[in-house]
Amino acid sequence: MSDENRFPDEQREAVYRVIAERRDVRRGFRADPVPADVLGRVLAAAHQAPSVGFSQPWDFIVITDRARRERIAALARRHAGQYADELPGARARAFDRLKIESILDTPVNVVVSCDRTRGGRHTLGRRTQPKTADFSSVLAVANLWLAARAEGLGVGWVSFFDERELAAELGLPPHLEVIAYLCVGYVTEFAPEPELATAGWARRRPVAWAVHAEQFGRRGLPGEEPVDPLAEVIAAIAPPDATAMAAAAERQDRMTKPRGSLGLLEDVSVRLAGLAGTCPPPLPEPACVAVFAGDHGVHAQGVSPWPQEVTAQMVANFLAGGAVVNAFAAQAGAEVTVVDVGVAAELEPLPGLLPRKIAPGTADFTEGPAMTREQAVAALTVGLEVARDLVAAGNRCLITGDMGIANTTASAALICAFTGADPAEATGRGTGIDAATYARKIDVVCRGLARHRPDPADPVGVLAAFGGFEHAALAGFILGGAALRVPVILDGVIAGAAALAAAALAPAAVGACFAGHRSAEPGHAVTLDHLGLRPLVDLGLRLGEGTGAVLALPLVQSAARALRDVATFDSAGVADKSM
Numbered sequence: 381m382s383d384e385n386r387f388p389d390e391q392r393e394a395v396y397r398v399i400a401e402r403r404d405v406r407r408g409f410r411a412d413p414v415p416a417d418v419l420g421r422v423l424a425a426a427h428q429a430p431s432v433g434f435s436q437p438w439d440f441i442v443i444t445d446r447a448r449r450e451r452i453a454a455l456a457r458r459h460a461g462q463y464a465d466e467l468p469g470a471r472a473r474a475f476d477r478l479k480i481e482s483i484l485d486t487p488v489n490v491v492v493s494c495d496r497t498r499g500g501r502h503t504l505g506r507r508t509q510p511k512t513a514d515f516s517s518v519l520a521v522a523n524l525w526l527a528a529r530a531e532g533l534g535v536g537w538v539s540f541f542d543e544r545e546l547a548a549e550l551g552l553p554p555h556l557e558v559i560a561y562l563c564v565g566y567v568t569e570f571a572p573e574p575e576l577a578t579a580g581w582a583r584r585r586p587v588a589w590a591v592h593a594e595q596f597g598r599r600g601l602p603g604e605e606p607v608d609p610l611a612e613v614i615a616a617i618a619p620p621d622a623t624a625m626a627a628a629a630e631r632q633d634r635m636t637k638p639r640g641s642l643g644l645l646e647d648v649s650v651r652l653a654g655l656a657g658t659c660p661p662p663l664p665e666p667a668c669v670a671v672f673a674g675d676h677g678v679h680a681q682g683v684s685p686w687p688q689e690v691t692a693q694m695v696a697n698f699l700a701g702g703a704v705v706n707a708f709a710a711q712a713g714a715e716v717t718v719v720d721v722g723v724a725a726e727l728e729p730l731p732g733l734l735p736r737k738i739a740p741g742t743a744d745f746t747e748g749p750a751m752t753r754e755q756a757v758a759a760l761t762v763g764l765e766v767a768r769d770l771v772a773a774g775n776r777c778l779i780t781g782d783m784g785i786a787n788t789t790a791s792a793a794l795i796c797a798f799t800g801a802d803p804a805e806a807t808g809r810g811t812g813i814d815a816a817t818y819a820r821k822i823d824v825v826c827r828g829l830a831r832h833r834p835d836p837a838d839p840v841g842v843l844a845a846f847g848g849f850e851h852a853a854l855a856g857f858i859l860g861g862a863a864l865r866v867p868v869i870l871d872g873v874i875a876g877a878a879a880l881a882a883a884a885l886a887p888a889a890v891g892a893c894f895a896g897h898r899s900a901e902p903g904h905a906v907t908l909d910h911l912g913l914r915p916l917v918d919l920g921l922r923l924g925e926g927t928g929a930v931l932a933l934p935l936v937q938s939a940a941r942a943l944r945d946v947a948t949f950d951s952a953g954v955a956d957k958s959m
């Protein structure tokens with residue numbers, strides 16, 4: 381029998397229970413001391429953790445002294461303050477409400493360290509993977525955390541430290557690393573869910589997203605057919621909730637203002653309610669702009685006055701916080717994330733950069749398809765996974781951004797393919813080009829269309845023929861947001877071209893889209909008409925990066941807030957118009 385070594389049911393259930401009910405605890409600690417025998421059992425459990433080559437690299441430093449804990453708490457507070465200073469608006473407000481350490485609220489603190497040299501040079505397994513020493517100490521933490529839960533002890537992990545500063549306070553020899561700082565004590569209760577989930581800071585990813593069959597990307601739970609993430613997301617996109625929309629429209633009519641006086645914002649609020657399935661809808665914050673960056677083979681046709689290297693240089697600028705989108709995002713309280721889906725340069729790993737390169741630039745679509753179908757699907761998948769991850773990280777509004785020299789040419793071709801528009805009507809001057817370059821650009825689009833004869837009923841084929849990797853990824857990003865019923869504010873013509881692809885794959889995805897602005901590019905008006913979206917801002921912008929969409933963020937947020945906060949005639953005792 382395969383289960384002869386299995387624990388009896390009750391014991392097995394206890395194991396799963398302790399795993400499910402382990403919590404990171406920061407509130408509700410009681411002052412009662414932790415008896416030595418209980419702490420001893422918990423530390424012995426930690427000491428039974430698996431370790432690389434059985435090197436047992438951990439040590440446990442038990443701290444109870446109040447003065448020492450006060451000094452340590454001051455170290456943590458300083459770093460938490462620095463972290464808070466870097467957060468965008470809504471995140472900073474949410475962080476303010478969180479409790480991130482209980483150093484002084486708990487009677488005992490335990491530091492778990494790691495000796496990466498313990499066991500000498502022949503420690504089995506550590507030679508090729510030095511990090512396995514740290515992993516082993518982390519497993520000791522996990523054992524401690526679980527055993528503590530079974531004893532009714534809460535544990536909170538604090539990581540707001542400069543590691544060497546803390547090591548000095550603890551008198552750690554230089555060859556030891558601090559792995560974890562744990563605050564331990566009895567608590568009044570254990571929360572059923574992580575506090576960060578309850579506070580809306582982040583969500584639990586479904587286990588099905590984390591399990592892959594045989595190869596990365598074939599997601600599926602054991603016993604189930606592996607799901608193709610794109611097909612799964614498309615299947616999950618549903619039309620807006622008619623009941624919530626009707627409730628929102630009805631509430632708008634009862635709000636203390638003349639009917640219809642909020643113009644387009646009333647429509648936005650109704651659509652937000654339909655998307656969320658509730659009235660009033662949640663405020664679309666925090667918000668994150670994802671700037672998808674890629675290069676284009678069609679650049680070789682001389683369609684842009686800018687050298688291709690500018691794509692990579694602007695990515696560096698976004699990451700340094702120096703671009704217009706950074707300024708606008710800082711003003712609007714949004715986060716900026718940059719996704720390399722196809723920049724034709726090696727990019728340094730930097731905080732805020734998601735390295736998801738499919739290839740270093742597309743091929744020239746006048747000579748052949750810009751990408752293979754497999755690459756188009758891979759880029760779509762990148763986009764939808766970025767959307768999922770940003771929503772799991774707590775964002776309630778997604779904003780499209782893009783960077784790619786020559787991407788207005790690819791956009792024009794996509795717009796013609798999806799809407800049937802004439803290349804002369806859909807092609808614009810992009811960053812600003814002279815008459816000769818403009819004529820060449822239209823000719824390039826015409827030649828591309830003649831060569832590929834795109835079928836709008838095959839959106840992946842159209843993306844593969846003309847798209848930039850950023851177009852395909854943006855289409856996936858829109859689909860991902862729509863499947864999670866989170867609003868997606870679209871920027872200009874590049875996002876519009878991507879939205880046409882998303883709408884061709886899943887028409888109901890348009891329900892999640894809000895047109896941030898109308899770009900000066902002529903193809904954008906054609907696109908918005910085709911999608912049936914009205915732009916919120918019309919300032920003659922033609923920059924891209926997500927700038928126009930970020931400017932519309934406060935409008936979308938205000939539309940939701942009005943529906944939530946404005947009194948109704950009956951509740952405020954204000955007389956309604958008699959007829």
Ligand SMILES: Cc1cc2nc3c(=O)[nH]c(=O)nc-3n(C[C@H](O)[C@H](O)[C@H](O)COP(=O)(O)O)c2cc1C
Nearest residue numbers: 402403404479480481537538539540573574575576
């Ligand atoms: C490596 C690591 C570092 C952490 N650092 C902190 C921290 O500095 N402050 C904090 O409040 N929680 C910290 N946590 C706790 C996590 O926020 C918590 O585990 C997560 O929200 C999931 O909640 P749960 O542990 O209750 O399931 C840390 C957790 C881990 C694994």
